[in-house]
Amino acid sequence: MVKVGIVGGTGYTGVELLRLLAQHPQAEVVVITSRSEAGLAVADLYPNLRGHYDGLAFSVPDIETLGACDVVFFATPHGVAHALAGELLAAGTKVIDLSADFRLQDADEWAKWYGQPHGAPQLLEEAVYGLPEVNREKIKQARLIAVPGCYPTATQLGFLPLLEAGLADASRLIADCKSGVSGAGRGASVGSLYSETSESMKAYAVKGHRHLPEIRQGLRRAAGKDVGLTFVPHLTPMIRGIHSTLYATVVDRSVDLQALFEKRYANEPFVDVMPAGSHPETRSVRGANVCRIAVHRPQDGDLVVVLSVIDNLVKGASGQAVQNMNILFGLDERLGLSHAGMLP
Numbered sequence: 001m002v003k004v005g006i007v008g009g010t011g012y013t014g015v016e017l018l019r020l021l022a023q024h025p026q027a028e029v030v031v032i033t034s035r036s037e038a039g040l041a042v043a044d045l046y047p048n049l050r051g052h053y054d055g056l057a058f059s060v061p062d063i064e065t066l067g068a069c070d071v072v073f074f075a076t077p078h079g080v081a082h083a084l085a086g087e088l089l090a091a092g093t094k095v096i097d098l099s100a101d102f103r104l105q106d107a108d109e110w111a112k113w114y115g116q117p118h119g120a121p122q123l124l125e126e127a128v129y130g131l132p133e134v135n136r137e138k139i140k141q142a143r144l145i146a147v148p149g150c151y152p153t154a155t156q157l158g159f160l161p162l163l164e165a166g167l168a169d170a171s172r173l174i175a176d177c178k179s180g181v182s183g184a185g186r187g188a189s190v191g192s193l194y195s196e197t198s199e200s201m202k203a204y205a206v207k208g209h210r211h212l213p214e215i216r217q218g219l220r221r222a223a224g225k226d227v228g229l230t231f232v233p234h235l236t237p238m239i240r241g242i243h244s245t246l247y248a249t250v251v252d253r254s255v256d257l258q259a260l261f262e263k264r265y266a267n268e269p270f271v272d273v274m275p276a277g278s279h280p281e282t283r284s285v286r287g288a289n290v291c292r293i294a295v296h297r298p299q300d301g302d303l304v305v306v307l308s309v310i311d312n313l314v315k316g317a318s319g320q321a322v323q324n325m326n327i328l329f330g331l332d333e334r335l336g337l338s339h340a341g342m343l344p
C-alpha cells in the first residue's frame with residue numbers, strides 16, 4: 001500500500017484526488033491538510049466522500065507527518081510546494097505537485113509569468129514534467145514530479161504527433177481553447193459567480209497566459225526547435241472540461257494523419273484517437289482520465305484541425321497526478337483510473 005499525503009485538500013483538485021484515490025486498491029490517504037478546516041472530518045465537508053474516508057480529518061500541514069508518507073501531492077496555489085518540497089524529499093518522501101511550481105525549467109521565466117521569485121530553483125534540474133505520454137521513463141526514476149496544467153495537457157497531446165513527425169509548420173501554431181469554470185479553482189471570486197459565467201462566453205488573457213510558456217516549452221521539445229504559438233483561452237458556461245481546437249499548416253499533404261495519430265497513441269491507455277471525422281465532446285471525458293482526440297483536414301487543404309478534449313480536473317490535474325503516482329511506484333498505470341466519462 002502506498003501511503004499518501006495531500007497538502008491542500010479543500011480545493012477542487014484536492015477533493016478530486018480523494019474521489020479517485022477512494023477507488024485505488026494500492027493507495028491509502030493517511031494525511032490531508034487544510035489550515036482553514038483543520039479538525040473537520042473530510043466527509044463533513046464533502047458528503048460525496050461519506051463512507052469512503054471514515055476517521056480521516058483535515059490537519060494543518062506538518063513536515064513530520066507528511067514526511068512519514070511515501071508520496072505527498074500538492075494541490076495548492078503556486079509557491080507552496082517551493083517552500084515544502086525540499087524538506088519532504090530530504091525525508092525520503094516523493095512529491096507530486098499539481099501546481100505550476102516546477103513545470104518551467106527556467107526559474108527566471110517562472111518568476112516573470114508568476115510574478116514572484118522562484119522559491120526552489122535548486123530543485124528544478126531534477127523535477128520531471130509529468131506528461132506520461134512523453135516522459136514515462138523519466139517519471140519511473142523521479143522523486144519530484146510537476147503535473148502539467150490543464151490547457152497544456154490538452155494542447156500538447158493534440159499537437160505532439162504533428163510536431164514529432166516534423167509535419168507541421170512549427171512557426172505558426174494556433175491553440176483556441178475553452179475551459180469550464182472549475183479551472184479557476186474553488187476560491188470565491190466575482191469572475192466565477194454563476195451570474196457572471198452562465199449564458200455567456202469570453203476569451204481572456206489573450207495578451208499572454210501563464211500556460212503559454214509551459215505549452216511552448218513542451219512543443220519546442222517535440223519539434224526540436226523554437227515554435228510560434230498563439231494561445232487563446234476562453235471561459236465557457238460548463239463546470240468541467242477543456243476543449244482545445246488546434247490549427248497547424250501541414251508541410252506534406254500526402255501523409256495519412258489519422259494513421260499518424262493512431263500509431264503515436266496506440267499504446268497509450270489514456271489517449272483515445274477517435275475515428276476520422278469525429279467531434280469529441282467534453283462530456284464524454286467528464287470524470288474520466290482520458291484525452292479524446294480527433295484530427296481533421298477540412299476540404300483536403302493544408303490546414304490541419306485537431307480537436308482535443310479532457311476533464312480539467314482529471315486528465316488535466318488529479319487523474320494525471322494519480323497516473324504519475326502509479327508509474328512512480330511501479331503499479332499498473334490504470335489503477336484507480338478506470339472511470340468512463342459521464343453522459344449526459
Ligand SMILES: NC(=O)C1=CN([C@@H]2O[C@H](COP(=O)(O)OP(=O)(O)OC[C@H]3O[C@@H](n4cnc5c(N)ncnc54)[C@H](OP(=O)(O)O)[C@@H]3O)[C@@H](O)[C@H]2O)C=CC1
Pocket residue numbers: 007008009010011012013014033034035036037061074075076077078080098099100148149150182183184185186187312313316317
Ligand atoms: N482547477 C483546475 O482545473 C486545475 C488546477 N490546477 C492547480 O492545482 C492547484 C490547486 O488548485 P485548486 O484545487 O483549484 O485549489 P484551490 O486554489 O481552490 O485550493 C487550494 C488548497 O490549498 C490550500 N492552501 C492554500 N494556501 C496554502 C498554504 N500556504 N499552505 C498550505 N496549503 C495551502 C487550501 O487550504 P487552506 O487554505 O485551508 O490550507 C486549499 O485546500 C493550483 O496550483 C492550481 O493552479 C492544475 C490544473 C487544473
Ligand SMILES: CC(=O)N[C@@H](CCC(=O)OP(=O)(O)O)C(=O)O
Pocket residue numbers: 098099100148149150179180181182183184185210211233235
Ligand atoms: C478557467 C480558468 O481560470 N483556468 C485557469 C487555468 C487552470 C489552472 O489552474 O492552471 P494552473 O494549474 O497552471 O494554475 C486560468 O486560466 O488561470
